[in-house]
Structure formats: structure tokens, C-alpha cells
Amino acid sequence: MLQIRTEYLAAGANRHPSTADWDESGILAFGADRNVALWQPQNEESRGVFEILSGHEDIVNAVKFIPGSSNTLLTGSVDKNLIIWKKNTKSGYWENSQTLNHQDSNYHQSSINCLAVAAGANIFASGAADGTVKIWSLDENNVASLRQSITVSPRFFPLALALSLLAGTTDSYVLAVAGTKDIIQLYVLDSEIGPEFNFKATLAGHEGWIRSLEFTRESNSPDSDLLLSSASQDKYIRLWRIHQGKELPAAAASADPSLGAFLPGKSLSNKAHRFKAQGLDFSATFEALLLGHEDWIYSTRWRSGNDKLQLLSASADNSLAIWEADSTTGVWVTITRLGEISAEKGSTTATGSTGGFWAGLWSPSGETVVSLGRTGSWRLWNFNVEQDRWLQGIGTSGHTQSVTGIAWSKEGDYLLSTSSDQTTRLHAIWKRGENKSWHEIARPQIHGYDLNCIDCLGTSQFVSGADEKLLRVFSEPKAVANLLSKLCGIGGSHIEQKPDAANMPVLGLSNKAIEAVDDDVEITNGNSNGRDAFDPASIVHKSTLDLSQPPSEEHLSRHTLWPEIEKLYGHGYEISALATSHDGSLIATACKASSIDHAVVRLFETKDWLEIKPPLTAHSLTVTRLRFSADDKYILSVGRDRKWAVFERDAEQKAIYKLKESDPKGHTRMILDAAWAPTPFPLFATAGRDKKVNIWAKEEGAADFTCKAKISETHPVTAVDFLDKMVRDGVAYLAVGLETGFLAVHSLNVKNGFVMQMLAVRLPSIHPNPSKAITQLAWKPVKGQTDGEVDMELAIASEDSSLRVYSYKPESSVS
Structure with a gap:
């Protein structure tokens, strides 16, 4: 059996004014795609999301706690359903207590947009796009029944x-x-x-x-x-x-x-x-x-338990405002404004905008406020009594669309993720004494295209592919290297040789390196006729880049970009897959294809960034995954044409690969993923839409790869990955992810007839698995550990916009 523990959960909030609520117990619940994420903003350990609830089948729009009952939560969704969640007092986890399903014709028949509750009331209201408001009664066990339907359309x-x-x-x-x-x-x-x-x-x-x-x-x-x-x-x-x-x-x-x-x-x-x-x-x-606001106002919230009435408003003008009635005139005025107070609006630059605030919430005590922005991230401010001002604290962030690719750094120090939300994010552990917590430390890439794949290149570079015909290579700037060193204890090499930071020019897609200036340097905006005018985004002071805690959303989007150092051309369609060699000398890439001409694997060497021709040919449709073997001797490719192919490196010319073997009928339906095992002889796994995982091996003395074992699953297999070290003598661990979000870990005994066994797992919560397809799995590289004492961490990317890191530990009872 494996003991499993949740190390990190990241999910961006849905853009809807009703998507979040803050309970008097200190829990903030918000809709994250079709899930509900739970966060404690005032947690002293600064941890982010601690639990994700799955139950809805579409975007969650409305979230409300029942006042006075800190263990009951209401959620409404685009799936037309209402769910009542209750906290299990024994386990401490939240469970789906009741689903008010749209299949009952008396219930909502369209997307639910809003909820209303009242303190001490045994009723609540819900409003939907079917033009109705439903009134529900709650009994003593908080079980709901329909009381009245009001038609407003x-x-x-x-x-x-x-x-x-x-x-x-x-x-x-x-x-x-x-x-x-x-x-x-x-x-x-x-x-x-x-x-x-x-x-x-x-x-x-x-x-x-x-x-x-x-x-x-x-x-x-x-x-x-x-x-x-x-x-x-x-x-x-x-x-x-x-x-x-x-x-x-x-x-x-x-x-x-x-x-x-x-x-x-x-x-x-x-x-x-x-x-x-x-x-x-x-x-x-x-x-x-x-x-006072200059754009649409999305939400207002009254502060409770205060002598003076105060109102918090969130607006598309990128600001939060706190309003109070003047004690002498009674006129309501803004006493505090938080957020981005500048002339820069959402359409000016990709990195300078937040797109406005969709929601603002008071903490139960009124000493903290949070706001939700377009990027799905939460910003947080705490009121400092001594300074009599609001100071920005540590929020939480996450992707808002499908997480399409993940990659650990070569040493396993940090994790990179790409998404259809057009961002690349860097996640690492903030270490301070005994306390450790995961955070988004940098946002290296903010793009104009949906991002599809990523891999690390060396210790401080990565390459990503998107819905465009080229790949982009990025290098770590000094600001991020210093941040990782200071907060996470990750030592960067040659920090002084790196550019200070990067910015994205207006109407540009390429991040450009910029140099920071000292705080005492006076900046002038050119001469009177404006010829020497500069882009304000290209100027950053050194003090701005010096942080003592994980960066805020504004800092992430403005000051943690990585400069782009190279573009790689050659493909005719959107990039579908890429992989980097373990020695960092080669990049293998593929693009979406419906013909043999485009279904090729292109190789680029990283010394001069030139393509190695001719490209590798074997497939007739899109290549879905590329993997280098641990020694870089082989490249494995799998595709929608149901074929896998193995290319072998030339013994003398290390950059030349030639087709060694392929199987046009490796699966009966398209192959979606593949992974090499850390075995002494070549062995890999392929995962297909035919609900199978096939194990292929070429034992010593054998001429070809043969299928040694199969795993039959209940749904299409979308992701697989092998731990990069044997757990025990002859035993390898294989993680398998399905289209439904189900996750399993199998042991493969290569010394005992390739016996496969699904390992029992002690679950961390009621809902440990994603609610949509798992898009990619990645075991953290194991550093310097002996067999049998392996600390295992698995990163899980999903279409439900969540990114998860689980740690696994074999129990002594595992035979």
C-alpha cells in the first residue's frame, strides 16, 4: 500500500461576481472550473488551496455558505444543478450532501447564476438563466426542498x-x-x-x-x-x-x-x-x-460587525474601493482604494493589465480583504493598525483553463506548467524556518496563443510550444534567480551574467530582456516633442525586484517574465509535442498533422539553434508525445495514427537519429502518451484511447521490442509516467491517468515475468482525483537516494484547470 499526501493544489477562480464566499470559520470557497476550491486566506502558514470538491459537471458560478452554520455550503453551476456540501465532522473533509438536479422539471432548467442566504433563515434563493428565482426550504438537517418558483422572464x-x-x-x-x-x-x-x-x-x-x-x-x-x-x-x-x-x-x-x-x-x-x-x-x-469607479462594478460587500458601516466594491477599472459615510455630511466617500490605480487599462499591454476585479470579499473580522482578477488569482490586503493602512499580503493563484503541459526542472527544484489560459507558470516551495508552502513564484510567459507543451532545458532554460507554428526558448532572468535563491533555497548558476528582468512590448509576443535601474536614478520621458519617449513597462527599479515573500499577482504578471532567447521554426501547423534530451543538447518537436508531410519529428540542436535535417519520419497523423530515453540513446514517438516509433542515435554522430523500429498497430485506437522506464534494458509504456496501457521491452539479446504486459482500464488512458528510479530491485512504478480524472499507480516487476499490480492507496481526501481528463503526469526527479528509500512526488495536470502535487510513500507492508 502507498501512503499519499497532498503537497500542493493550485486552481484559478472562475470569472463571476458570485463565484466566492468567505465563511465566519475562516474558509473562503470559490468556483474553479467545475470544482469548488477551499482556501484559508488568514492561515499563518500561507498555504493556498487545501481541498478541491468535485461534483458539478460544468463551470461553478455561485457559491454561498449558510450563515451561522460553518459546515454547510451551497454551490450553483452552469450544469443547472445545485449542490449542498457538508463538512464531515469526523474526517474533516467536505462531502456532497444533496444534489438538486435539473432532471426534476420543477428545478432550474438553465445555468444558475446567483444565490442568496440570510442569517438564521431556513430558506435560501437561487436565480438562473431560465428566468426564474427558486425559493428553497431547509429542514433541521439542512436538507433542501423546493418551496416556490418566481418567474421574472x-x-x-x-x-x-x-x-x-x-x-x-x-x-x-x-x-x-x-x-x-x-x-x-x-x-x-x-x-x-x-x-x-x-x-x-x-x-x-x-x-x-x-x-x-x-x-x-x-x-x-x-x-x-x-x-x-x-x-x-x-x-x-x-x-x-x-x-x-x-x-x-x-x-x-x-x-x-x-x-x-x-x-x-x-x-x-x-x-x-x-x-x-x-x-x-x-x-x-x-x-x-x-x-468614483470608472468602469463596470461587479460586486459590493458590506463589512459586518463594525461600528461604522463600510462597503467594499470591486470594479473592472482594476480597483477595490472601501466606502464610508462622512460623519458630518452623511455623504458616502471612498476612504481607501486598492489595486492598480493607474491610467493603464486592460487593453494597453498584456503584462500591465488585470482585466478588472470580478469580486471583492471581507474577512469575517473585517481586517482582511481579497479580490479576484481576470487571471483567476486572488489578491489579499491586511489592515495594519500601526501604519493605519492596508498592506498587500500573500494570495493564491492557478490556471483558469486546461493545464496542457508540466515539466520539473532537471534537479526537481521547481515545477513549470503551461495552459490553454496562455500562461506559463513556475511553482516552487517557499522555505522559512520550519514552515514550507508551495506558491507560484514566477510567470515566465504570457502569450497570445494557447500553450500546449513544455520541457526544461538545462538548469535555467525551458522551451514551450503553442497554437502557433514555432517554438520559443526562454532563459531565467536575474530577478527570478534571486527570488528562487532567497525564498526557496534554489541556487542559480552564473546569476550575475543574466539580464535583470524582461518585459513584453506593446502588441508584441516576444519577451525582451531589460535592465533594472537604481532607485535614485531620475527617469525622464524624452524631450518635449516626445521623440525619445520610452515605454514605461521597460523601466523597473531594482528595489521592485527585491521581495521577501512570494510575489503578488501584479508582480507576477509584470516583473517575473523570462526573456526569450530563441525561436525555432520549421513546422507548418500548431505545435503538439516536444521533448528535450537529458543532456540538454537536443529538442525534438512535432505539430498537428493530417498527412505524412507534416507528421514528422524535427530535431534542433541547442548550441546554434539549428534544425538537424532531414526530419524523422514514421507517422501519418499528429504525434501526441515525444520522449527521450534516460541515456538519450532513443527517441520514442506515439501518435493519433495508433503507431509508436523508436529512433536510435547514431553511434558516432550524437545528433543524428534514425528509425529503429515501429509498430503501426501498437494500439487499436490512437495513442495519447508514452514513457520510458528506468530499467537496465529498453522498456517503455504506451497509453491509448482503447483503454489499454501496453508495456514494450527489448530484453538483452532480443532484436525487437515486444509487448510484455497490458493494463486494461475502464476509460481511455490519457497520461502515463515512470518514476525515474527503481523502487526496489526489479520494480518500477508507473502512474496512469484516465480521461475521467482517475489516477492509479502500478508496480511493474521486470524480474518476475513483467507482473503488473495496481497499488492500493490511502487517499488524502474524499476527492483526490481531478474531475476532468488528466492531461499529463510527471514524477519529480529522484536525487541521490538508494533503492527502497525513494521519496516520490507526482505532479498531475488536468483539463479541469487544476495542478496537483501528491507525495507517495510505500508502507512497510508492501511486498
Whole structure:
């Protein structure tokens, strides 16, 4: 049996204003593709995601904790389903307690966009693109049943909901609904009349879609007025007051008409909307207009448990704003602005933009705020009382699309990953005393094409291939080398000879090396006619590159790029596979192909970056994987044409390879992956869509490779990889990943008739496997360890946008 432990989980958050919620227990849950990721932002160990929940079949849009119940979580998805998650008090892991499936025709029949809960309530609301709002009842065990369905289409589709108990009542609630129109609808549940919500008022004033609604009480008094915040794509926030009593609140009765001057040609309406509940009179009136953002506003959140009312807003203008009413005038003003406060907008440069903030959240204590950006990363700020200011802390990040390729550095010090989100990311362990935690330390490549494959080249270079016809080679800059040395204890060679950093020119795809300047150097932007004007992105101060903790999202995207040192041409279509030799002298590449002419393997030598001709021919369709054997004597290629081919190196000319052997019927369907084993004789595994893993070996004295063993799986096998050292005498470990996300480790005994055995694994959690296909597996290189004492770490890339690193340890009972 193998003991397994989760070392690292990375997943980027979905771009949706309702995709995250922060519970009073300190857990922040957010949608990550079709999964739900759990993170503790205020964890002193600065660990990122600690658990990933799988259950949905499509993108998770809405996430809400049940207030006062720190062990119940609601999630809604594009798959039209609602899931109620509960924390298992014994195991500590979260489990799917109930799925409200769209197959019931009374439930949602389209993508679920928003959820609303209220403290102490036994009901919650959900809104979907089917134009309905569903009201659900919860019993004492938090099991949900449908209570009411409200149709708001064809008027609009709900994008935001807010639910609250009405002041002075025991079980009467007000529900605010808004979405793809510029109005807010109020529905009221009067417990004396019946158990259903009834339409009471329409609040008008916004001029664009409304993306966020939230209620709060004006004070801690149970009879205090309710305030409703609404955030809109018209760049404004409006506050509305729900007051209990026949008299109108003072602000509405004496509204200053001159306030209309803020909006050209518009006046602010102070019309009172009256309704009753439990025999009490209520009025809903406009309270205030908050101006300050320069782009769409995606979310607003009230700070709880504070003497002063504060509102946090997140906007597409790349900023978070904290609003507070002035103590003398009562006018709402911005007291703090966080984020990227500059004239640089999202379309200016690829590295200078964040694309805006999609969500902002308060911590339960109100001492920390986080924001979600376009890149799926979370930024974090903590309030420092001594300095009386907000200081940026350590957030978490991850890919937002399928992770297509992973590669460990040659020494196994760090892990590189590429993705369809058009980024390459470097992950490593931040070491500080006894504490160790994984983080994204650098973002070497931000591209304009989806990235498909990657491999390391030497100790400080890598090559990547994308949906373009060329490959790009990158070299580590001094800034990243110093960061890895300082934070991770990874010693870089010849640091002083490297360029300081890199940047990407406007409208460019190639990272250019730049030099850092001292802090006291005065920078002038050319002469008066602008001829010598410079690109601000090309200037960076040395102090900016000197960090004492893992970089923030802004720093990652601006200052950790690697300069591009070479482009490799020759292919006619998108790059599909690449591999580098273990000695770093060769790069083998292939591209997507539907004919023999393009289904070739091209070799490039890394001394002068020239192609070695002629290319290697064996396949007729796309080559899906290339692998060099441990001694670089062989190159293995597999493809969609169901064929594998082995090329052997010339005994005298080390850069020349020739076809040694191939099998046109290696599998009955396309072959998706392959890997060499660390055996004394050539042995490799191939994985196919025919649900088979075949083991091929050429034993001593044999002329050809023959199939020695087969593993039959339940679904297509999409990834395989051998640990690069034998675990015991004659035993190799093979990791196998399936299209369903299932992961298994097999032992192969080459001394005992090539017997294959799936190893039992003690799982780290209820959901240890990805929820979509595993795209690539990579064992960490084993350094200087004797047989039988191997520390094994496996990196797992998946289509569900998650990147995982698991450590395996054989138990003594393993025979």
C-alpha cells in the first residue's frame, strides 16, 4: 500500500461576481472550473488551496455558505444543478450532501447564476438563466426542498439576489432580484399571509445591468433599517433604505434635488415604495449614489460587525474601493482604494493589465480583504493598525483553463506548467524556518496563443510550444534567480551574467530582456516633442525586484517574465509535442498533422539553434508525445495514427537519429502518451484511447521490442509516467491517468515475468482525483537516494484547470 499526501493544489477562480464566499470559520470557497476550491486566506502558514470538491459537471458560478452554520455550503453551476456540501465532522473533509438536479422539471432548467442566504433563515434563493428565482426550504438537517418558483422572464434574467429578515418581524423576509435590466424587484414573504414571496416594488434608477445586491442592517439594533447596495454596469453604486414605520426616513423626506447634478440630464428619484408585513408598515426609498469607479462594478460587500458601516466594491477599472459615510455630511466617500490605480487599462499591454476585479470579499473580522482578477488569482490586503493602512499580503493563484503541459526542472527544484489560459507558470516551495508552502513564484510567459507543451532545458532554460507554428526558448532572468535563491533555497548558476528582468512590448509576443535601474536614478520621458519617449513597462527599479515573500499577482504578471532567447521554426501547423534530451543538447518537436508531410519529428540542436535535417519520419497523423530515453540513446514517438516509433542515435554522430523500429498497430485506437522506464534494458509504456496501457521491452539479446504486459482500464488512458528510479530491485512504478480524472499507480516487476499490480492507496481526501481528463503526469526527479528509500512526488495536470502535487510513500507492508 502507498501512503499519499497532498503537497500542493493550485486552481484559478472562475470569472463571476458570485463565484466566492468567505465563511465566519475562516474558509473562503470559490468556483474553479467545475470544482469548488477551499482556501484559508488568514492561515499563518500561507498555504493556498487545501481541498478541491468535485461534483458539478460544468463551470461553478455561485457559491454561498449558510450563515451561522460553518459546515454547510451551497454551490450553483452552469450544469443547472445545485449542490449542498457538508463538512464531515469526523474526517474533516467536505462531502456532497444533496444534489438538486435539473432532471426534476420543477428545478432550474438553465445555468444558475446567483444565490442568496440570510442569517438564521431556513430558506435560501437561487436565480438562473431560465428566468426564474427558486425559493428553497431547509429542514433541521439542512436538507433542501423546493418551496416556490418566481418567474421574472421575459423581463430579465436574474444575475444578483439578496435576502434579509425584515426589521421588527420574526419570520418575514424581503428578497431583492436584479439582473439583465436596470431595475431591482422587491418580493416580500409575509408570514401572516402565507409561505410565499409576493412582488411589492420596482426600484428604478440604474442605467445598466445590475451585477450585485447585498443587504445589511444600519446598526446592531434588531429594529434598525435595512440598507441594500446595488452595483451596476453603469459604473455607479446605489444604496436603498428599507424603513419600518409609516413615516418616511428623514433622508428620503428631505432629499436634496441638487444631488441630481452628479448625473448629467438625470435627477435622483426619492419615490417611496410602501408595503406591509406582519401588520407593520415598510417603505423602500433611494438613499445614496456612490460615484468614483470608472468602469463596470461587479460586486459590493458590506463589512459586518463594525461600528461604522463600510462597503467594499470591486470594479473592472482594476480597483477595490472601501466606502464610508462622512460623519458630518452623511455623504458616502471612498476612504481607501486598492489595486492598480493607474491610467493603464486592460487593453494597453498584456503584462500591465488585470482585466478588472470580478469580486471583492471581507474577512469575517473585517481586517482582511481579497479580490479576484481576470487571471483567476486572488489578491489579499491586511489592515495594519500601526501604519493605519492596508498592506498587500500573500494570495493564491492557478490556471483558469486546461493545464496542457508540466515539466520539473532537471534537479526537481521547481515545477513549470503551461495552459490553454496562455500562461506559463513556475511553482516552487517557499522555505522559512520550519514552515514550507508551495506558491507560484514566477510567470515566465504570457502569450497570445494557447500553450500546449513544455520541457526544461538545462538548469535555467525551458522551451514551450503553442497554437502557433514555432517554438520559443526562454532563459531565467536575474530577478527570478534571486527570488528562487532567497525564498526557496534554489541556487542559480552564473546569476550575475543574466539580464535583470524582461518585459513584453506593446502588441508584441516576444519577451525582451531589460535592465533594472537604481532607485535614485531620475527617469525622464524624452524631450518635449516626445521623440525619445520610452515605454514605461521597460523601466523597473531594482528595489521592485527585491521581495521577501512570494510575489503578488501584479508582480507576477509584470516583473517575473523570462526573456526569450530563441525561436525555432520549421513546422507548418500548431505545435503538439516536444521533448528535450537529458543532456540538454537536443529538442525534438512535432505539430498537428493530417498527412505524412507534416507528421514528422524535427530535431534542433541547442548550441546554434539549428534544425538537424532531414526530419524523422514514421507517422501519418499528429504525434501526441515525444520522449527521450534516460541515456538519450532513443527517441520514442506515439501518435493519433495508433503507431509508436523508436529512433536510435547514431553511434558516432550524437545528433543524428534514425528509425529503429515501429509498430503501426501498437494500439487499436490512437495513442495519447508514452514513457520510458528506468530499467537496465529498453522498456517503455504506451497509453491509448482503447483503454489499454501496453508495456514494450527489448530484453538483452532480443532484436525487437515486444509487448510484455497490458493494463486494461475502464476509460481511455490519457497520461502515463515512470518514476525515474527503481523502487526496489526489479520494480518500477508507473502512474496512469484516465480521461475521467482517475489516477492509479502500478508496480511493474521486470524480474518476475513483467507482473503488473495496481497499488492500493490511502487517499488524502474524499476527492483526490481531478474531475476532468488528466492531461499529463510527471514524477519529480529522484536525487541521490538508494533503492527502497525513494521519496516520490507526482505532479498531475488536468483539463479541469487544476495542478496537483501528491507525495507517495510505500508502507512497510508492501511486498
